[in-house]
Amino acid sequence: MTAASSDLTPLLNPRSIAVIGATNRPGRAGRIIFEQLRRAAVPLFPVNPGESDVLGAPAYPDVKALPEGIDLAVIAIGAEGAVKAAEACGRKSIPHLIVVAGGFRESGPEGEALEARLAALPRRFGSRVLGPNTLGIFLPHSRLDTLFVEHGDKALARGGGAAFISQSGSVGVEALGLASNTGFGMRAFVGLGNACDLDEIDFLHHFADDDGTTCIAFYMESMGDGRRFLAAARKASLRKPVVALKAGRSAAGASAVVSHTGRLAGSDRVVSGAFRQFGVQRVMDDEALCDAAKTLSMLRPPKGNRVAVVTPAGGYGVMAADYTTLSRESVGLRMARLSPETENRIRNISLPYASSRNPVDLTASANDRMVGETLDALLNDPGVDLILCIAFFAPPAITDAMIDEIARRAVATDKPVIVFTQYGPFTEDYLRRFHRLGVVGFPSIQRAVRAARFLVERAGIIRRLNLP
Amino acid sequence: MTAASSDLTPLLNPRSIAVIGATNRPGRAGRIIFEQLRRAAVPLFPVNPGESDVLGAPAYPDVKALPEGIDLAVIAIGAEGAVKAAEACGRKSIPHLIVVAGGFRESGPEGEALEARLAALPRRFGSRVLGPNTLGIFLPHSRLDTLFVEHGDKALARGGGAAFISQSGSVGVEALGLASNTGFGMRAFVGLGNACDLDEIDFLHHFADDDGTTCIAFYMESMGDGRRFLAAARKASLRKPVVALKAGRSAAGASAVVSHTGRLAGSDRVVSGAFRQFGVQRVMDDEALCDAAKTLSMLRPPKGNRVAVVTPAGGYGVMAADYTTLSRESVGLRMARLSPETENRIRNISLPYASSRNPVDLTASANDRMVGETLDALLNDPGVDLILCIAFFAPPAITDAMIDEIARRAVATDKPVIVFTQYGPFTEDYLRRFHRLGVVGFPSIQRAVRAARFLVERAGIIRRLNLP
Numbered sequence: 001m002t003a004a005s006s007d008l009t010p011l012l013n014p015r016s017i018a019v020i021g022a023t024n025r026p027g028r029a030g031r032i033i034f035e036q037l038r039r040a041a042v043p044l045f046p047v048n049p050g051e052s053d054v055l056g057a058p059a060y061p062d063v064k065a066l067p068e069g070i071d072l073a074v075i076a077i078g079a080e081g082a083v084k085a086a087e088a089c090g091r092k093s094i095p096h097l098i099v100v101a102g103g104f105r106e107s108g109p110e111g112e113a114l115e116a117r118l119a120a121l122p123r124r125f126g127s128r129v130l131g132p133n134t135l136g137i138f139l140p141h142s143r144l145d146t147l148f149v150e151h152g153d154k155a156l157a158r159g160g161g162a163a164f165i166s167q168s169g170s171v172g173v174e175a176l177g178l179a180s181n182t183g184f185g186m187r188a189f190v191g192l193g194n195a196c197d198l199d200e201i202d203f204l205h206h207f208a209d210d211d212g213t214t215c216i217a218f219y220m221e222s223m224g225d226g227r228r229f230l231a232a233a234r235k236a237s238l239r240k241p242v243v244a245l246k247a248g249r250s251a252a253g254a255s256a257v258v259s260h261t262g263r264l265a266g267s268d269r270v271v272s273g274a275f276r277q278f279g280v281q282r283v284m285d286d287e288a289l290c291d292a293a294k295t296l297s298m299l300r301p302p303k304g305n306r307v308a309v310v311t312p313a314g315g316y317g318v319m320a321a322d323y324t325t326l327s328r329e330s331v332g333l334r335m336a337r338l339s340p341e342t343e344n345r346i347r348n349i350s351l352p353y354a355s356s357r358n359p360v361d362l363t364a365s366a367n368d369r370m371v372g373e374t375l376d377a378l379l380n381d382p383g384v385d386l387i388l389c390i391a392f393f394a395p396p397a398i399t400d401a402m403i404d405e406i407a408r409r410a411v412a413t414d415k416p417v418i419v420f421t422q423y424g425p426f427t428e429d430y431l432r433r434f435h436r437l438g439v440v441g442f443p444s445i446q447r448a449v450r451a452a453r454f455l456v457e458r459a460g461i462i463r464r465l466n467l468p
Numbered sequence: 469m470t471a472a473s474s475d476l477t478p479l480l481n482p483r484s485i486a487v488i489g490a491t492n493r494p495g496r497a498g499r500i501i502f503e504q505l506r507r508a509a510v511p512l513f514p515v516n517p518g519e520s521d522v523l524g525a526p527a528y529p530d531v532k533a534l535p536e537g538i539d540l541a542v543i544a545i546g547a548e549g550a551v552k553a554a555e556a557c558g559r560k561s562i563p564h565l566i567v568v569a570g571g572f573r574e575s576g577p578e579g580e581a582l583e584a585r586l587a588a589l590p591r592r593f594g595s596r597v598l599g600p601n602t603l604g605i606f607l608p609h610s611r612l613d614t615l616f617v618e619h620g621d622k623a624l625a626r627g628g629g630a631a632f633i634s635q636s637g638s639v640g641v642e643a644l645g646l647a648s649n650t651g652f653g654m655r656a657f658v659g660l661g662n663a664c665d666l667d668e669i670d671f672l673h674h675f676a677d678d679d680g681t682t683c684i685a686f687y688m689e690s691m692g693d694g695r696r697f698l699a700a701a702r703k704a705s706l707r708k709p710v711v712a713l714k715a716g717r718s719a720a721g722a723s724a725v726v727s728h729t730g731r732l733a734g735s736d737r738v739v740s741g742a743f744r745q746f747g748v749q750r751v752m753d754d755e756a757l758c759d760a761a762k763t764l765s766m767l768r769p770p771k772g773n774r775v776a777v778v779t780p781a782g783g784y785g786v787m788a789a790d791y792t793t794l795s796r797e798s799v800g801l802r803m804a805r806l807s808p809e810t811e812n813r814i815r816n817i818s819l820p821y822a823s824s825r826n827p828v829d830l831t832a833s834a835n836d837r838m839v840g841e842t843l844d845a846l847l848n849d850p851g852v853d854l855i856l857c858i859a860f861f862a863p864p865a866i867t868d869a870m871i872d873e874i875a876r877r878a879v880a881t882d883k884p885v886i887v888f889t890q891y892g893p894f895t896e897d898y899l900r901r902f903h904r905l906g907v908v909g910f911p912s913i914q915r916a917v918r919a920a921r922f923l924v925e926r927a928g929i930i931r932r933l934n935l936p
Contacts, residue, residue, distance in 0.1 A: 027864070102831075107821050170781030170832065173862050177892030221786060247786040285787050287912045313638030318689060318715040319753050353575050363570075364638065394641050396495070424645030425896070444755045 004122035008198075008206045011096040011130065012139060012188065014042055014071035018094065020063065020085045021077035022046030022054040029100060029148040030076040033136075037074070040144045045070060047085075063088035072096045074136065074146050079103035082132065083117050090125030097121070098146055099131035105194050106133060119196040134193025135169040138176070140186055141212075147173065147191075160185010161214030161297035163207040165200055167192050171219045171245075171286055178290045184435070185297065187213045199224050201232050208236035215297035217289055218244040223271075230278040237279030238465050241296035241458050244280050245289040246271050279461045281454060288450065291442065295451040298440050299416040301459035304385040306336035307452055308378045309359035311390035312366040312398065316420070316445060317359030320388055323449040331453040331460070335359070336384045345377040367397035372405035379413050386452050391421040391441070393430070403430070407437035416440075416455050420448035472590035476666075476674045479564040479598065480607060480656065482510055482539035486562065488531065488553045489545035490514030490522040497568060497616040498544040501604075505542070508612045513538060515553075531556035540564045542604065542614050547571035550600065551585050558593030565589070566614055567599035573662050574601060587664040602661025603637040606644070608654055609680075615641065615657075628653010629682030629765035631675040633668055635660050639687045639713075643758050652762045652903070655681045667692050669700050676704035683765035685757055686712040691739075698746040705747030706933050709764035709926050712748050713757040714739050747929045749922060756918065759910065763919040766908050767884040769927035772853040774804035775920055776846045777827035779858035780834040780866065784888070784913060785827030788856055791917040799921040799928070803827070804852045813845040835865035840873035847881050854920050859889040859909070861898070871898070875905035884908075884923050888916035 017037055021030035022044075034054055037044055046054035049061045060066050063073070063085055073089045075082045075097060082101045089097050104115040121127045130136065136146030141159040162185060166172035169191045179186055187210070190203050200218060207213040216236060223229050223246075233242050275282045281296075283289045307324050311317040324333045338346075338358050346356035349370055355361040360378070362370050371389070378384050389406055392398065410417035419441035423430050427443050434441040442448040485505060489498035490512075502522055505512055514522035517529045528534050531541070531553055541557045543550045543565060550569045557565050572583040589595045598604065604614030609627040630653060634640035637659045647654055655678070658671050668686060675681040684704060691697050691714075701710050743750045749764075751757045775792050779785040792801045806814075806826050814824035817838055823829040828846070830838050839857070846852050857874055860866065878885035887909035891898050895911045902909040910916040 102821065168781065168783030170860065170862070171783040174781075174784075174860070174890045177890055177895070180892050219783065221783065247783060247790060285791070285912065285914050286784075287914065313636065313642075315636030315639040315687065315689065315715060316642075316754075322715060323753070353570065392638065392642070394638070422642045422645055424648050427645070428893070428896075444753065446753050446755065 004126045004128055005095060006202065006205070008096075008202065010071035011098075011128070012137065012144075012206070013142065014096070014144070016043045016045065016070045016072070018045040018047055018060075018063070018066055018070050018073040018089075020047045020073055020075040020082075020089075022048055022059065024051060024054055032148040033074055033076050033100070033146050036145045036147070040142055042144070063092055066092060068092075070094050072098070074098045074100065076100045076148070079111065079114055079132070083114050086118055086121060086127075086129065087125075090121045090127045093125065094127055097127055097129045098134065098136045099129060099193075100134060100136060100146070100148065102133040104132045104196070115194060115196050122197050129197040130190075131193040132196065135172060135191035137191070138186075138189040147189075160187060161212065162186050162217055162293040163188045163190070163203070163210070163213045163215070164217045164293065165190045165192065165203045165207075166219040167195070167200070167221050168219055169193070175219070175286055175290050178287065184290055184294045195224065201225065201229050204229070204232045204236055204242075208232070208239055213240065215241045215243065215293050217293040218242075219286070219289060220244055220246050221248050226274070230274055230280075233280045234278040234465065237461060242280050243283060243289065243292040243296060243454075244275065245283050245286065246275070279465050281457055281461070287447075291447055291451055292454045295418070295440050295454050296458060298438070299418075299455055300414055301455050301462060302385040302416050303459070305333050305456045306383060306385045307333050307388055308336045308338065308381070308384040308386070309388045309390065310362065310371065310374045310378065311359055312362050312364055312371070312392050312395045313390065314355070314361045314363070316390050317361050319445050320390065320420075320449060321359050323446055324388075324452075331457040333449070333452060333456060336381070338378075339381050339383055342377045342381040346374055349373045349377075364395040365397065366395055368399055368402040368405050371398070371402055372409065375406065375409045375417070379409060379415055385415065386455065387415060387417045388448055388452060389417055389419050390445075391419050391430075391434075393421075393423050403433055403437065407434065407439045411438045416452070418442070418448050418451050420445050472594045472596055473563060474670065474673070476564075476670065478539035479566075479596070480605065480612075480674070481610065482564070482612070484511045484513065484538045484540070486513040486515055486528075486531070486534055486538050486541040486557070488515045488541055488543040488550075488557075490516055490527070492519060492522055500616045501542055501544050501568070501614050504613045504615070508610055510612070531560055534560060536560075538562050540566070542566045542568065544568045544616070547579065547582050547600070551582050554586055554589060554595075554597065555593075558589045558595045561593065562595055565595055565597045566602065566604045567597060567661075568602060568604060568614070568616065570601040572600045572664070583662060583664050590665050597665040598658075599661040600664065603640060603659035605659070606654075606657040615644075615659075628655060629680065630654050630685055630761040631656045631658070631671070631678070631681045631683070632685045632761060633658045633660065633671045633675075634687040635663070635668070635689050636687055637661070639754055643687070643754055646755065646758045652758055653765065663692065669693065669697050672697070672700045672704055672710070676700070676707055681708065683709045683711065683761050685761040686710075687754070687757060688712055688714050689716050694742070698742055698748075701748045702746040702933065705929060710748050711751060711757065711760040711764060711922075712743065713751050713754065714743070747933050749925055749929070755915075759915055759919055760922045763886070763908050763922050764926060766906070767886075767923055768882055769923050769930060770853040770884050771927070773801050773924045774851060774853045775801050775856055776804045776806065776849070776852040776854070777856045777858065778830065778839065778842045778846065779827055780830050780832055780839070780860050780863045781858065782823070782829045782831070784858050785829050787913050788858065788888075788917060789827050791914055792856075792920075799925045801917070801920060801924060804849070806846075807849050807851055810845045810849040814842055817841045817845075832863040833865065834863055836867055836870040836873050839866070839870055840877065843874065843877045843885070847877060847883055853883065854923065855883060855885045856916055856920060857885055857887050858913075859887050859898075859902075861889075861891050871901055871905065875902065875907045879906045884920070886910070886916050886919050888913050
């Protein structure tokens with residue numbers, strides 16, 4: 001019997017991986033996972049009694065036959081076999097196991113008994129278990145990827161600061177898809193599955209200490225140990241933003257949680273109050289979770305809540321002002337009152353029909369230079385805390401060079417600059433272009449203003465948590 | 469002096485068009501508009517004193533030289549020249565003019581005087597004026613298109629039922645982009661510009677009577693004659709859905725409206741109350757406007773507000789239930805309670821781990837057939853009014869054939885079926901595939917549930933307006 005370690009390094013940065021159930025048979029999870037893991041620069045040890053080699057790597061007949069010192073075993077066989085293999089891995093002192101199969105607690109009493117055997121592994125052998133019923137982990141920077149379902153263009157999730165921890169495999173996969181669509185740098189994706197051992201708290205501790213992680217994002221349907229989670233979240237939130245989608249808010253949703261995970265969702269109002277108190281930012285759906293993770297991992301919180309808007313299209317300036325000032329959200333924003341100097345500067349660089357008041361309307365006669373110089377004026381105005389830049393490419397004098405005009409200013413300032421862009425079928429491509437240059441952008445005005453709110457909310461949390 | 473006609477047929481279905489300012493010079497509005505209009509099967513008459521022909525068509529030196537009987541003149545020259553040309557068109561009894569140029573009321577006293585001369589044209593000559601400061605019109609089914617700015621992939625807006633009338637050119641152009649991204653059939657786009665003569669009410673009357681129009685959508689910043697608009701909207705709403713984005717809701721937004729259009733935005737609360745009373749559905753931004761237009765132009769209102777959800781991903785079932793039941797919106801939705809017979813049917817076609825209760829969770833083991841047969845069961849349940857179908861393509865046994873499984877049921881029933889799909893970078897492509905088969909789909913759960921709300925709201929309006 002060994003003491004289970006709380007160090008997740010062998011799991012998230014393994015030096016060797018055994019794949020139980022690795023196979024040459026196309027389409028099987030054991031094949032997909034093995035193929036994917038080959039892209040990580042880590043020695044792989046396939047285990048399969050029916051194969052002499054898997055994709056050229058010599059196969060081991062069983063876990064016992066494996067060499068010593070393996071860091072991680074990914075177990076990609078059915079529930080009963082998986083439990084036996086996991087116990088064999090325990091005997092072999094493999095410190096970390098990922099159990100992919102479903103058919104455990106979520107499926108009834110027999111599955112519960114099987115899961116109890118997995119849950120006993122840390123105590124019996126010192127092995128930590130991720131899962132069962134999990135997609136596992138995906139770390140773009142090391143190309144470590146055990147996700148066996150299609151998850152969009154992974155190449156676009158090229159690494160970044162957001163650690164994404166999900167109690168639902170599907171929500172995680174869709175989040176990866178959203179991430180790749182519009183640019184969203186991910187540090188790590190972790191699917192918790194049934195969380196019989198490793199849970200949200202373990203990963204919260206890990207990513208709070210990980211310098212490469214700039215924001216921690218959760219999809220949760222239930223909280224195993226709410227108090228411990230909140231205490232850990234508060235500690236993490238002192239260092240970096242923590243954002244959570246806690247589903248099962250309604251009675252109908254909570255009852256659906258039970259059949260999805262076999263856990264109780266908890267009283268929703270209590271959850272909201274506790275999140276607020278412990279510095280966790282709450283969101284309502286996967287899109288908001290991804291938007292928050294993108295924004296909070298890339299931009300610093302502003303000094304205040306005064307928003308300046310610049311637009312080549314008056315109508316969008318009006319909508320931006322509406323969303324900024326009229327929301328029923330708890331986080332308030334205000335339209336900045338520009339200084340006379342700022343208004344003068346804008347008048348000097350724009351055309352006579354433009355409006356130099358906030359929202360600054362450069363009209364469809366705007367060109368790249370006017371947009372850039374207006375940003376300069378707004379960045380220099382001490383009455384402006386955040387800037388919402390509406391980037392349209394339809395006006396005749398606007399070119400793709402505007403992306404650079406915006407980006408070089410946005411990355412050189414502490415004032416958050418958030419872009420809203422729409423460009424017909426090219427919208428996602430343009431958002432990715434902004435993202436590649438380090439600019440946070442969204443394809444809807446409502447989402448862009450919401451992103452500003454996430455930042456102002458974060459600023460409030462920092463102030464509150466740092467109070468004596 | 470002739471009486472101005474209220475018949476908009478010569479404008480929207482012209483048999484001949486003069487283009488004042490048509491030119492061979494690349495990049496100029498007069499060139500772009502002329503090139504685009506050549507795609508409509510209508511004789512064109514370019515007017516330009518400096519050219520002998522425009523793109524091969526013999527040019528006329530001035531308006532006076534034009535033949536008699538022209539239906540529509542598109543005037544694509546600067547403000548002062550445009551007013552003179554418009555007066556010449558009036559003398560020539562051309563019944564409809566589109567004045568593209570800006571530099572009128574929105575630009576100060578001189579512009580105001582120029583606009584007053586345009587506004588006098590109906591009285592003086594019987595000519596009706598669209599604009600000034602407008603992009604004009606775009607009718608996909610006849611390829612009549614005067615929009616001179618890039619507006620995404622127009623080919624995708626292949627025609628449909630939604631008439632889109634906008635006081636802002638940019639908002640209209642972006643809406644066209646949104647339309648083309650995910651599929652959104654447009655009957656007509658009309659940019660009102662400064663609306664010195666033809667306004668929202670004229671087009672409301674026209675499209676209310678037009679059998680090809682199944683929904684009328686407005687972007688408005690101000691209401692010229694609120695009472696007349698509301699009376700016309702009520703009449704139209706008895707026949708088809710009317711939806712409006714009225715921007716300038718906040719004080720900041722309303723003050724921005726003044727500088728954008730030179731008009732007052734009106735008291736916001738009064739507007740909301742009046743809209744409700746007169747059967748106009750109000751939305752908050754351009755995305756919601758497009759979503760409402762798409763939904764309301766393609767689906768009939770349901771009998772009640774009971775929503776059934778089917779999903780291959782439990783987490784999304786939970787979020788759907790949350791959004792359905794917990795919204796602060798004025799339109800209430802409920803999660804349907806499925807009949808024992810329905811639950812039995814679903815149990816018989818799904819796997820043991822699936823949940824046959826609403827939200828129906830087929831799990832990641834779902835296949836195309838299970839999704840189709842679950843839809844059959846839900847469509848047959850009298851306790852279900854609308855169906856939200858979550859279509860993911862990540863589960864291994866789901867193929868593209870699921871699109872057809874869903875589509876052939878969705879188009880054969882009066883119960884609205886709304887799809888939510890996400891598929892990484894392929895999301896928009898899949899939404900278009902659904903759209904081509906007549907299925908209404910959205911890329912976010914929040915937008916899909918909101919679409920259900922638009923339909924239930926419409927059902928309530930029909931009930932209320934038809935009360936004695």
